[in-house]
Amino acid sequence: MNLSTLLARAAGRALRRRARGLRFWLAIAGLFAVGALPASAAESLTIAAGAGYKRPVSELAVAFERRSGIRIEPFFGHMGQVLAQARQSDRVAVVFGDQAFLENAGQPDFARYLPAGRGRLVLAWPSGRTLAKAENLVDPKFARIALPDQRQAVYGKAASQFLARSALAKTLEGRLLMVANVPQVSAYLVSGEVDAGFINLTDALGVRERIGGFLEIDPALYDEVRIVAGVVEGRETLPGVEALAAYLASPEAQAILTRHGL
Structure with a gap:
């Protein structure tokens, strides 16, 4: 086999490798172009909650992520801190807490309240x-x-x-x-x-x-504590809000809340 034949064959192999590489990257680009990768893979939902509800909210977050693929980014603190965070960050979409407290807080406003249980x-x-x-x-x-x-x-x-x-x-x-x-x-x-x-x-x-x-304590001796997930007004359409609302009404979510005394 002469030198020119060897060179021709080497060049052919190189071209075939480049073609395979080009087809691979075109396929990846196509996946992104048509939305074949799940949108939830890039989604996250920020929620805030009173520190006294860290355990149930954390368990709900893990279960919701597992079912939906939407990542939860939680923030916990006393309610003054929670509301300050909700006012300062336009990424906080949902706040867990006492409905009466949220209604009287002034800011932020809430578009609706999703029932989460009764505090005792x-x-x-x-x-x-x-x-x-x-x-x-x-x-x-x-x-x-x-x-x-x-x-x-x-x-x-x-x-x-x-x-x-x-x-x-x-x-x-x-x-x-x-x-x-x-x-x-x-x-x-x-x-x-x-x-x-x-x-x-x-x-x-x-x-x-x-x-x-x-x-x-006898519940007749203090005002009713209705624990809700308040959807912050103007953030109702953020990714994951509707999915979380649907999940909170599910038997799995209700069982978690009941297990934690709500």
């Missing part, structure tokens, strides 16, 4: 203590009783309403310790830094293995 106030105590009923708080051994800040947390407001309506407020004056939010009360209960504390059932279920116990 509980009185909890650390390991080594016990309470048969809330009225037993009058015992001097309950010297430090924590509750969330009623200006920022709905369960702080609910606890204050209960204390007033049960006529315990005056007796316990000087023993009440107001902290930032529900998770901080729970942390104090777990560490034993307080003798009792008011939290929501959702958080109590999350820490029940690390505290002494808890009891539910």
Whole structure:
């Protein structure tokens, strides 16, 4: 075989390799051009929630991502922080919290509210203590009783309403310790830094293995707490909002919320 034949064959192989490469990249370009790759692969949905609902919202986010392929970017904090984030970032599409609080917040406005359950106030105590009923708080051994800040947390407001309506407020004056939010009360209960504390059932279920116990407060002694997912006005069409709304009504989502005390 002479040199010219060898060169011709080498050139042919090179051309065939280039052709295969060109066909590959044309195929990839075609996929993007016709939308053959799922749109959800590039989608994400930003939601915000009160810190007391981190556990259920996180579980909902994982389950929703698995079903839809839409990634959830969550933000948690006390409700003042949550609403500030929703005002400052036009990517926050949904806010989980107490409907009355969201309605009275002023800004942002909400286009609609998706039901997520009913919040329940509980009185909890650390390991080594016990309470048969809330009225037993009058015992001097309950010297430090924590509750969330009623200006920022709905369960702080609910606890204050209960204390007033049960006529315990005056007796316990000087023993009440107001902290930032529900998770901080729970942390104090777990560490034993307080003798009792008011939290929501959702958080109590999350820490029940690390505290002494808890009891539910009569819901007639505080205003109803309706937990919702508020869709921020003007962001209803952001990718994933309608899919999340449909998912929240599904049996799977309802089972998650029920399991977390809602």
